[in-house]
Amino acid sequence: MAKETIxxxxxxxxxDRVTNGDVVVRDTIITDINNTSTQIKNTIDLEGDYLLPGLIELHTDNLEKHIYPRPGVRWPTTAALLAHDSQIIGAGITSVFDALAVGDVRDDSARLQDLEEIANGIDNAYRTNLLRADHYLHLRCEVSCNCLPDMFRPLAKRKIVRLISMMDHTPGQRQFLDPEQYKSYYAHKWGKSLSEIDEFIQRQTVEGNHYSVPNRAFISAHCQTHGIPLASHDDASPEHIEEAMGLGATIAEFPTTVVAARVARELDLEVVVGAPNLVCGGSHSGNVAAAEMAADGLVTTLSSDYVPLSLLHGVFRLSKPEIGFSLPQAVACASAVPARTVGFTDRGEIAVGYLADLVRVQILGDLPVVAGVWRNGERVA
Structure with missing residues (x-):
């Protein structure tokens, strides 16, 4: 017998609008939306709260914080996944792309050593329905890495790989155009002296110049052959965007300048900005503020990046008068647009025939708070 919830x-x-009324769910699917309220059995009274479609996150590094909670500490994979999933679903995110770094700028990186085990853990959890959110893989490919193709091939065969991006952390590229900023950032991050960082920069520059171009072509060819969406990352110039477009990218993640974001939109690429940047009022690495790009109409998609709750907070920040998005437009940046971008046709909106992935949101003062989450019609938070 079908279960019905209203x-x-x-x-x-x-x-396209905010409306008052009922949303009817039968089993896992939204079957009706009307403008009247009811008091029949199996009714959930939202008491005036907002009801949003489940949020869709295309790029989160949050899992790494649970895998490596302290320097030198490696948490068990399944336990880390459960903790990560709890944060994700508690933030109103019902579909998530866990970003795994394939390749790194350091040969001794724990990311390289643990990559396959982490991917296996996500794969197993997906197949056994262990997690409350719907998890997929986003492979973040470090194109300056000499071993990228060998690491990429076995991972790319997994069915849950639904998005791939190209990163380039060669000194003087993209996120860190200023070499001094690059030195300062990594010296602090790794606890290295400036002379050690200078040596690293010289080595990394040589590797990046040698491997980046062929690795980009390799990743591009795979995405085009297998129909997987491709994203560029940290684009700083029109040339970066044009290069990405030529390689088949449809997404520009975290452009670091307004001019790069503007060219991306002119070429019809989706522009993803970090919700932490939006919430905090600026970039932690000194690049362009997401609010500035959004106010100029250059933002199509939000990503929580490293703070899951920032996705919901960012949505409501976009709808503030100083930025100027309507609330439906802002919500779409974390639901309908990312769904379309990765080819989902069954979620991303509150619409008849769509999955009943829903989020109840209360506004406490100026803060949006998750008050309930449903995935496939079942309450999960």
């Missing part, structure tokens, strides 16, 4: 007395965020 969400009533809420502010329902649809694709």
């Amino acid at each position: 969400f009533t007395n809420g502010q329902i965020i649809l694709g």
Whole structure:
């Protein structure tokens, strides 16, 4: 017998408007949306709260914080996944792309040593329905890495790989155009002296100049052959965007300048900005503020990056008068647009025939707070 649930007395965020009324769910699917409220059995009274589609996160590094909670500490993979999943679903994110770094600028990186085990853990959890959110893999490919193709090939065969991006952390490229900023950032991050960082920069520059171009072509060819969306990362110039476009990219993640974001939109690439940047009022690495790009109409997608709750907070920040998005437009940046970008046709909106992935949001003062999460019609938080 089909289970029917009705969400009533809420502010329902649809694709083009906010409406009051009912959302009817039968088993896992939204079957009706109407403008009347009801009090029948199996009704959930939202008491005036917002009802949003489940949020969709395309790029989160949050899992790494649970795998490596302290320097030198390696947490058991499944336990780390469960902790990560709890944060994700508690933030109203019902579909998530866990970003795994394939390749690194350091040969001794724990990322390289543990990559396959972490991917296996996510794969197993996905197949056994262990996690509350719907998890997929986003492979973040460090194109300056000499061993990238060998690391990439076995991972790319997994069915849950649904997004691939190209990173380039060669000194003087993209996120760190200023060599001094690069030195300062990594000296602090790794606890190295400036002379040690100078030696690293020389070595990394040689490797990047040698491997980046062929590795980009390798990743591009794979994505085009297998129909996987491709993203560029930390683009700083029109040339970066044009190069990405030529390689088949449809997404520009975290552009570091307004001019790069503007060219990306002119070429119809989706522009992803970090919600932490938006919430905090600026970039932690000194690049362009997400709010500035959003106010100029250059932002199509939000990513929580390293703070899951920032995705919901960023949505409501976009809807502030100084930025100027309507609330449905802002919500779409974390639901409908990312869904479309990766080819989902069954989620991302509150619409008849879509999965009942839903988030109840209360506003406490100026803060949006998750008050309930449903995935496939079942309450999960």
